[in-house]
Structures are given as C-alpha cells and as structure tokens.
Amino acid sequence: xxxxQIGEVILNLEHISLAFGGVKALSDISFDVREHxxxxxxxxxxxxxxxxxxxxxxxxxxxxxxxxxxxxxRHDMNTHQAAAQGIARTFQxxxxxRGMSVLDNIMTGxxxxxxxxxxxxxxxxxxxxxxxxxxxxxxxxxxxxxxIQHIRKTPVGRLPYGLQKRVELGRALAAEPSMLxxxxxxxxxxxxxxxxxxxxxxxxxxQFGTTIVLIxxxxxxxMDLSDRVVVxxxxxxxxxxxxxxxxxxxxxxxxxxxxxx
Amino acid sequence: xxxxxxxLIGGLLSGVLYALVALGFVLIYKASGVFNxxxxxxxxxxxxxxxxxxxxxxGWLGVEPGGAAVFWxxxxxxxxxMVVLSIATERIVLRPLVNQPQITLFMATxxxxxFIEGLAQGIWGANVRGLELGIQDxxxxxxxxxxxxxxxxxDVFAAVVAGVLVAVLAVFFNRTRVGRALRxxxxxxxxxxxxxxxxxxxxxxxWAVAGFVALVAGLIWGARNGVQFALTFTALKxxxxxxxxxxxxVPGAIVGGLIIxxxxxxxxxxxxxxxxxxxxxxxxxxxALLFLLVRPEGLFGERHIDRV
Amino acid sequence: MLYREAGQxxxxxxxxxxxxxxxxxxxxxxxxxxxxFVGVPLLANxxxxxxxxxxxxxxxxxxxxxNILTGYAGQLSLGTAAFMAVGAFAAYNFELRLPxxxxxxxxxxxxxxxxxxxxxxxLPSLRIKGFYLAVATLAAQFFIVWVLTKFGWFxxxxxxxxxxxxxxxxxxxxxxxxxxxxxxxxTIVAVMAMLAKNLVRSSTGRAWMxxxxxxxxxxxxxxRLMHTKLLAxxxxxxxxxxxxxxxxxxxxxxxxPEGFNLDMxxxxxxxxxxxxxxSILGSFLGAAFIVLAPIFLNVTxxxxxxxxIPAGLASNxxxxxxxxxxxxxxxxxxxxxxxxxQIAKEKLRLWPFPY
Numbered sequence: 001x002x003x004x005q006i007g008e009v010i011l012n013l014e015h016i017s018l019a020f021g022g023v024k025a026l027s028d029i030s031f032d033v034r035e036h037x038x039x040x041x042x043x044x045x046x047x048x049x050x051x052x053x054x055x056x057x058x059x060x061x062x063x064x065x066x067x068x069x070x071x072x073x074r075h076d077m078n079t080h081q082a083a084a085q086g087i088a089r090t091f092q093x094x095x096x097x098r099g100m101s102v103l104d105n106i107m108t109g110x111x112x113x114x115x116x117x118x119x120x121x122x123x124x125x126x127x128x129x130x131x132x133x134x135x136x137x138x139x140x141x142x143x144x145x146x147x148i149q150h151i152r153k154t155p156v157g158r159l160p161y162g163l164q165k166r167v168e169l170g171r172a173l174a175a176e177p178s179m180l181x182x183x184x185x186x187x188x189x190x191x192x193x194x195x196x197x198x199x200x201x202x203x204x205x206x207q208f209g210t211t212i213v214l215i216x217x218x219x220x221x222x223m224d225l226s227d228r229v230v231v232x233x234x235x236x237x238x239x240x241x242x243x244x245x246x247x248x249x250x251x252x253x254x255x256x257x258x259x260x261x
Numbered sequence: 262x263x264x265x266x267x268x269l270i271g272g273l274l275s276g277v278l279y280a281l282v283a284l285g286f287v288l289i290y291k292a293s294g295v296f297n298x299x300x301x302x303x304x305x306x307x308x309x310x311x312x313x314x315x316x317x318x319x320g321w322l323g324v325e326p327g328g329a330a331v332f333w334x335x336x337x338x339x340x341x342x343m344v345v346l347s348i349a350t351e352r353i354v355l356r357p358l359v360n361q362p363q364i365t366l367f368m369a370t371x372x373x374x375x376f377i378e379g380l381a382q383g384i385w386g387a388n389v390r391g392l393e394l395g396i397q398d399x400x401x402x403x404x405x406x407x408x409x410x411x412x413x414x415x416d417v418f419a420a421v422v423a424g425v426l427v428a429v430l431a432v433f434f435n436r437t438r439v440g441r442a443l444r445x446x447x448x449x450x451x452x453x454x455x456x457x458x459x460x461x462x463x464x465x466x467x468w469a470v471a472g473f474v475a476l477v478a479g480l481i482w483g484a485r486n487g488v489q490f491a492l493t494f495t496a497l498k499x500x501x502x503x504x505x506x507x508x509x510x511v512p513g514a515i516v517g518g519l520i521i522x523x524x525x526x527x528x529x530x531x532x533x534x535x536x537x538x539x540x541x542x543x544x545x546x547x548x549a550l551l552f553l554l555v556r557p558e559g560l561f562g563e564r565h566i567d568r569v
Numbered sequence: 570m571l572y573r574e575a576g577q578x579x580x581x582x583x584x585x586x587x588x589x590x591x592x593x594x595x596x597x598x599x600x601x602x603x604x605x606f607v608g609v610p611l612l613a614n615x616x617x618x619x620x621x622x623x624x625x626x627x628x629x630x631x632x633x634x635x636n637i638l639t640g641y642a643g644q645l646s647l648g649t650a651a652f653m654a655v656g657a658f659a660a661y662n663f664e665l666r667l668p669x670x671x672x673x674x675x676x677x678x679x680x681x682x683x684x685x686x687x688x689x690x691x692l693p694s695l696r697i698k699g700f701y702l703a704v705a706t707l708a709a710q711f712f713i714v715w716v717l718t719k720f721g722w723f724x725x726x727x728x729x730x731x732x733x734x735x736x737x738x739x740x741x742x743x744x745x746x747x748x749x750x751x752x753x754x755x756t757i758v759a760v761m762a763m764l765a766k767n768l769v770r771s772s773t774g775r776a777w778m779x780x781x782x783x784x785x786x787x788x789x790x791x792x793r794l795m796h797t798k799l800l801a802x803x804x805x806x807x808x809x810x811x812x813x814x815x816x817x818x819x820x821x822x823x824x825x826p827e828g829f830n831l832d833m834x835x836x837x838x839x840x841x842x843x844x845x846x847x848s849i850l851g852s853f854l855g856a857a858f859i860v861l862a863p864i865f866l867n868v869t870x871x872x873x874x875x876x877x878i879p880a881g882l883a884s885n886x887x888x889x890x891x892x893x894x895x896x897x898x899x900x901x902x903x904x905x906x907x908x909x910x911q912i913a914k915e916k917l918r919l920w921p922f923p924y
Contacts (some may be wrong), residue, residue, distance in 0.1 A: 089789055096782075097779050097781075116802070123764070367700050370901060371838070375888045
C-alpha cells in the first residue's frame with residue numbers, strides 16, 4: 001500500500017448491546033477503528049453487521065454500551081451529530097433520493113456545510129449564490145473522481161444498479177467525511193463493477209485519508225482491502241484481527257461452514 | 262348523573278355507526294394496504310342506490326310502493342350494485358396502481374370518492390330522501406320506566422346489526438379458506454403470492470365485502486339522518502376512529518368508534534357551551550392527534566420497526 | 570426558431586446553475602411575462618380578468634404553496650383552504666385594526682401569521698407520516714374554520730363571520746379597476762413563483778426532496794427532519810396565506826370562513842395532482858385546468874342540452890370528471906401536465922432526428 005499511516009484509535013465501541021423488543025440484535029460487542037485504516041465487518045446473514053453500522057451513526061440507539069468518537073464518549077449517537085462530525089455512509093439497499101438528479105443527490109451530501117438561510121436562498125443572490133457555486137465546484141470534483149460526468153443531470157431512478165451504488169458513494173464523499181461507513185458496497189455487482197468499486201475505495205482511503213468501515217460478503221475483496229477484520233455471528237463478536245488471523249480462526253470457519261455445535 | 266349516562270349511551274350508539282364505516286376501511290386496508298378514502302362515498306352511494314331502487318321499482322313492476330317485495334328487491338339490487346362498483350374499482354383504479362406509494366393510492370381514492378359521489382347523484386338526483394327500515398326511532402318504553410334512561414330502539418337495533426356484522430366477519434376471516442388466504446395476503450403480499458394465493462381474487466372479494474359493509478352502514482345512517490350528501494362528511498369521522506383503533510384491527514374499529522362517538526358527544530355537551538358549541542366538528546381529530554403522539558400505532562395496531 | 574441548445578456551451582458553473590439554463594427558455598419566459606403584463610391588460614375584457622385570470626393566478630399561488638409542502642417535502646395536507654382562510658382574516662384584521670399599515674405589509678404579515686399557524690399544525694408531522702398526517706391537517710381544516718366562525722373578533726362581529734375587505738390602496742394608488750387588480754395579483758404571484766423556483770433548487774429545496782424521497786438517508790446526511798419539515802410547513806402556509814389574502818381582497822371582496830372549506834382544500838390538491846406534483850410550472854397548469862374545466866363543462870353541457878340541462882347535472886358531471894381525471898393522471902402520468910410538457914420539450918430538443 002502507499003504512504004498512508006494508520007493512526008490512533010478514533011472510534012471505540014464498548015459493550016454495545018441492542019435489542020428490538022425481545023430480539024437481540026447485538027450483544028456486548030466491543031471493537032475499535034483506527035484513523036486511516038480500512039476496517040471490515042463480516043459475518044453470516046443476520047449476524048448484526050448492518051445494525052452495527054446503524055449504531056455507529058445513530059440510526060439505532062443501543063440499550064447498553066458506549067461509543068467514543070474523536071475523544072468524546074457517548075451512550076449513543078444521533079444521526080445529526082454523527083454527520084456533523086464527519087461520519088458518512090452508504091446503505092445496503094440503495095438509499096438514493098429517487099426523485100432527484102445525480103448532481104442534486106450529491107449536492108445534498110454537502111447540505112450540512114451550506115449555511116445561508118432560506119430567505120437568501122430564495123433570492124439566489126450574493127452570498128447564497130456564491131456559496132451554491134463554491135459547493136457545486138466541490139461536487140464536480142467528486143463527480144470527476146468517480147467518473148460519472150456523463151450522467152450528472154440524469155434522474156437517479158433511471159440509472160443501472162452499479163452506477164446508483166457509485167452515486168451513493170459520491171453523495172457520501174461530497175460531505176468530505178473523516179469516516180466512511182459502507183454497507184455492502186459491492187453487493188449485486190459484476191466483476192468489473194466490483195473492481196471499479198474496489199479502486200474507488202482504495203483511492204478514497206489513500207488520497208483523502210478517509211477511515212473506512214465496510215461490510216462485505218465477498219471474502220476475496222475483504223481480505224485484499226482491509227487492514228483489520230471483525231467477525232460477528234448471531235449478534236456476538238467471534239473474532240477480531242488481521243485478515244490472516246481471522247482466516248485461520250476456528251470459530252470463524254465454523255460459523256461460515258455451519259458446523260454443528 | 263342520569264343525564265350523563267344518557268349522553269354517554271347516545272354517544273356510544275352513534276359511535277357504533279362510525280365503527281360500521283370504519284370497518285369498511287379496515288377490511289380494505291388489511292388486505293391491500295390501501296387507505297380507501299372513498300369508503301364514505303361508497304356508503305352514500307349504497308344508501309342512495311337503495312332508496313333510488315325503492316322509488317323506481319314500483320313503477321317498473323307495477324306494484325304498490327312500500328311493500329316488502331319492493332324492499333327486499335331494492336336491497337338485493339343495491340347489494341349487487343355495490344359488488345359491481347367494488348369490483349370495477351379494484352379492476353380499474355387499484356390494479357394499475359399496484360406497488361405505487363401508499364400516498365398515491367390514497368390520493369387516487371380521493372379522486373374515486375369524488376367520482377362515486379358525482380355518479381350517485383348523477384343517477385339518482387341530489388335531493389334529500391328519507392329511508393324507512395321499519396324500526397321505530399322512539400325510546401324503549403320499559404327501559405324509560407324502570408331506569409329513567411331514554412334509549413331509542415333504533416339505536417339498539419343499529420348496535421345489534423353492527424354486532425352481528427362483526428361476528429359474521431370474524432367467522433369469515435377465521436374459519437373460511439378465503440378468510441385465511443386474506444389474512445395471509447394482509448401479512449405479506451409477496452409470500453402470499455408465492456404460495457399460490459390469487460391476490461387479485463382476494464382483493465376483489467375484500468372490496469366486495471367492503472361494499473356490502475358500506476351498504477349496511479348506509480342503510481342505518483340513512484334511516485337515522487336521511488340520505489343526503491352530508492353522509493360523506495360523517496364518513497370523514499371514521500378517520501380518527503381508525504387512528505384510535507389502529508388501521509388493521511377489526512376490534513380496533515369498533516372500540517375506536519365507540520370511544521370517538523362517546524367522547525365527541527360528552528365534549529359537545531360538557532365542554533361545548535364554554536366555547537360556543539359546535540366543537541364536534543373538530544374534536545375527534547384532536548383526540549386522534551393527541552392519541553397519535555402517545556401511541557402512533559393505535560390501540561390494537563402493531564408497532565413496525567423501520568429496517569435500514 | 571428551433572428549440573436547440575447546440576452551441577450554447579456552459580463555461581462556468583454559474584451559467585449552468587442559472588434559473589433557466591437554456592437560452593430559448595429564457596426568451597420564452599420573457600415573452601410570456603411580457604404577454605401577461607402588457608398584452609393581456611390590453612386585450613382581455615372584464616370577465617376574463619375578474620372571473621378567470623385573477624382566480625387562476627390566486628389558485629396557482631395556493632397550489633404552489635401546497636406543492637412546496639406535498640410535492641417537494643412529501644407531506645400530504647388536506648388543510649390548504651384553512652391556511653388560506655388564516656391569511657385572508659389576518660390581512661383583514663391588520664388593515665382593520667392598524668389602518669396606517671401599508672397593504673403589502675399586511676399581506677406579508679398575513680402570510681407570516683398563516684406560516685405560524687401552519688407550523689403549529691405541522692408539529693405532528695414530526696411523529697407521523699402519510700395519511701396519518703392527513704388527519705392532522707384535517708384537524709386544522711375543521712378547527713380553523715370553526716374558530717373563525719365562532720369567535721366574532723376575527724370578523725369584527727359580523728354575522729356568521731362574513732368579512733368585506735377594505736379598498737386596496739398602495740401609496741395612495743387605488744387598485745379599483747379589474748386591470749389594476751389583475752396587475753397587482755400578477756406581480757405578487759410572479760415574484761413569489763420566482764422565489765419559490767429559487768428556493769426549491771437551493772439546499773433548502775434539496776433537503777425537502779431528500780426528506781420526501783427517503784427520510785432515513787436524509788437524516789444520515791445530517792438533514793434535521795424537524796427543522797426541514799417545519800420550514801416546509803411554514804413556507805407552504807405563507808404562500809397559502811398570501812393566496813388567501815388575495816382571494817379575499819382581489820377576487821371576491823366578501824368572504825366567510827365556510828367559503829374556505831374542505832372542498833376547496835381538495836380542489837387545490839387536485840390542482841397539483843393534475844398539474845404536476847413537485848413542479849412549479851405544474852402549479853400554474855393545474856390551477857388553470859381546475860378553474861377552467863367547470864366553465865368548459867358548463868358551456869359544453871349547455872350546448873349538448875340546448876340550454877335546458879337537468880338540474881345539478883353540471884355539478885355532478887364536474888365531480889365525475891375531476892374524480893376520473895385524478896385517477897387517470899395518477900395511473901397514467903403521476904407527474905401531471907408539467908411532465909407532459911417536459912416530455913414534449915425533450916422531444917423537441919432532438920427533433921427531427923431523435924436518434
């Protein structure tokens with residue numbers, strides 16, 4: 001890999017437990033994420049991977065546990081705090097704004113950074129106009145980076161699946177996040193699309209130093225991309241370490257191959 | 262205290278009528294996820310069709326008006342009309358809109374409501390008519406003597422009809438094949454389709470049943486207040502009933518109806534005079550709103566967890 | 570001139586972000602404005618101005634308001650007419666109780682009052698969605714009309730809440746002829762439509778659409794649902810409030826709370842469904858359609874039955890036609906007339922070589 005240096009722990013999750021009614025989604029999970037690293041969360045279906053991401057950026061509130069992000073410890077996050085502190089994410093089932101164009105979708109990624117009030121925006125005058133144009137410039141950089149210039153004005157609903165995934169990544173990147181949560185960024189893609197997506201993820205990590213937490217089912221991808229892997233099964237953590245360590249872990253192999261206990 | 266009970270019972274009995282309208286909503290919502298705003302229009306259409314047939318049938322058949330034959334024939338014809346209307350609605354309006362957002366379907370049923378109202382009045386004319394079911398709308402004498410509380414025999418009749426209707430529906434849903442299929446559809450459209458339940462047949466049946474419920478509601482409402490356009494507004498009251506009871510619950514519709522009916526009357530009698538009266542126009546909606554803030558899924562509804 | 574954008578290269582994001590990026594659109598817009606500001610006052614007679622153009626413009630404004638809330642922010646409202654009533658009665662009371670207040674200020678304040686009331690009734694939207702919210706707005710519809718009827722203060726103690734608006738005068742200039750009233754309404758509506766167009770393509774508008782399309786994703790981006798939804802209610806009700814004030818002052822002159830009933834709310838809803846949900850242009854097309862259709866139906870019915878139409882037929886026909894059209898548009902073209910226009914334009918851009 002390149003010159004990026006893996007830094008201090010920026011996100012630390014301690015004893016997270018989450019339940020819906022009587023159903024336990026996560027029980028007593030702890031792990032950490034270091035700055036600039038690519039951290040993968042893997043596990044069989046229903047292991048609680050997406051719930052984990054939802055806890056990190058405040059969509060779900062865990063009943064127990066503590067989340068420390070950038071030195072501040074909380075019982076739970078809320079979505080606005082998470083976004084304001086530079087956590088962006090993509091979703092397992094694409095969550096684009098279907099009624100809007102690619103450009104507008106990515107522009108919404110910068111909404112939090114746009115400060116002028118709606119009255120000035122209604123006039124589209126002076127500072128509001130300058131602000132809009134400055135952000136448009138930033139968004140065009142993202143569009144260039146992801147090589148989607150040709151579809152900027154297309155409504156996202158008309159795009160093929162692979163491109164929609166890319167636009168969703170663009171929306172997350174537009175926020176210039178310090179941490180990016182990717183929920184199965186390559187699900188349902190063909191080999192070429194996967195290769196493209198891998199390249200984008202590595203480039204983001206490399207060029208912008210963005211810390212990445214990703215969920216992925218393709219083991220090849222996970223082992224190649226990630227620095228460290230945490231493995232969940234039935235809402236519990238069963239392994240945590242480098243790809244090599246995880247690969248040789250007995251419990252992980254059992255969980256995937258389904259050994260009778 | 263006696264006065265309080267009279268108001269309460271009067272309210273509960275008008276609540277039965279709300280519940281009858283709400284029942285139609287619940288059936289359709291359960292089976293197809295459509296919030297049928299046109300249920301009120303269907304009630305109006307049903308009542309008007311029945312009265313209309315009663316007026317024209319004697320002329321067609323050459324018999325005296327007011328006979329039992331005319332009554333039953335009009336009832337059967339009105340029932341048929343409701344079934345035809347319901348099936349046509351399912352075929353023409355809902356099937357093309359399958360998989361659209363709920364809000365789109367809701368707006369479509371608003372359009373449907375206008376259409377049905379226009380159609381009903383276009384066919385039968387717009388003047389107010391009386392509807393005679395042959396039930397006395399007078400206080401039950403022995404009840405008044407013993408307890409001093411005045412309850413109309415008509416109200417009791419309405420309550421009994423509602424009770425019977427709910428019982429029949431309960432048996433229909435729980436004991437018959439169609440009913441079981443219907444509950445499966447309500448639970449999960451895709452899964453129901455995949456085990457070979459014919460979705461469209463089920464929907465058609467449900468709409469037809471809702472049309473029948475609308476007819477019953479229309480007859481009772483119409484007999485009480487006359488068959489007039491205002492019937493469609495009363496049906497709007499079913500909305501707060503549903504919020505209270507939960508959109509998918511038959512018992513909820515009944516309990517919600519009773520609560521709304523009773524509280525509306527009590528509020529009008531006890532709170533109304535303080536602010537100039539007429540508060541029953543908005544009171545049920547406020548009750549429903551307050552309730553929503555506490556328990557958004559309704560009394561009998563199930564809480565849904567949003568998955569991301 | 571052909572409708573082409575070939576040769577119009579955008580050299581800056583500023584040029585690409587203009588309100589009308591294609592030159593032909595700018596020319597067309599200028600031509601339309603010129604026609605309505607100069608041509609119409611010269612050509613139209615009193616009937617057209619008073620009975621058609623003024624109500625179409627006023628309802629366009631109300632539809633615009635509802636479209637901001639329902640079309641852009643995705644919050645269904647069945648209480649539009651009530652918010653218009655708030656605007657009408659607020660303007661009346663400002664003018665009545667503070668006679669020195671300039672009329673435009675009264676109108677703006679009327680909008681502000683409507684916005685405040687709108688936000689109040691928008692509060693439930695923070696917990697409930699879809700047709701649950703429709704019930705909240707129904708509460709607004711019935712409650713507001715009831716308050717305005719029951720409490721005499723609002724109508725200066727006239728019977729059953731009827732108000733007759735004061736003469737319209739701005740800086741000593743009286744708007745007392747149909748042409749002047751038309752121009753006043755046109756100016757207000759044109760300016761507010763322009764502001765709305767700017768707003769919906771700004772970050773505020775994007776936040777609204779984001780909440781409409783997928784609220785969880787919007788939250789994750791950092792959009793605050795409460796703030797966004799309430800702002801939509803406020804801006805929407807402001808537009809409806811001003812529309813209501815104009816309805817009372819420039820159209821009818823005498824109004825009563827019952828006039829702003831549920832039926833009127835539905836009519837405005839129909840305007841945006843037929844015109845185009847989530848389209849500024851659609852608000853105008855829809856309003857024109859809904860105002861003109863009954864007139865057209867009436868004329869046709871008269872023609873068919875040689876002036877002797879069965880009683881009530883026209884009004885029932887109207888119900889059937891409106892109801893049928895709503896269903897038709899929702900099934901066939903959920904984005905309404907505005908979308909049809911857009912498709913026509915896209916075809917025209919490529920004509921005559923579509924491939």
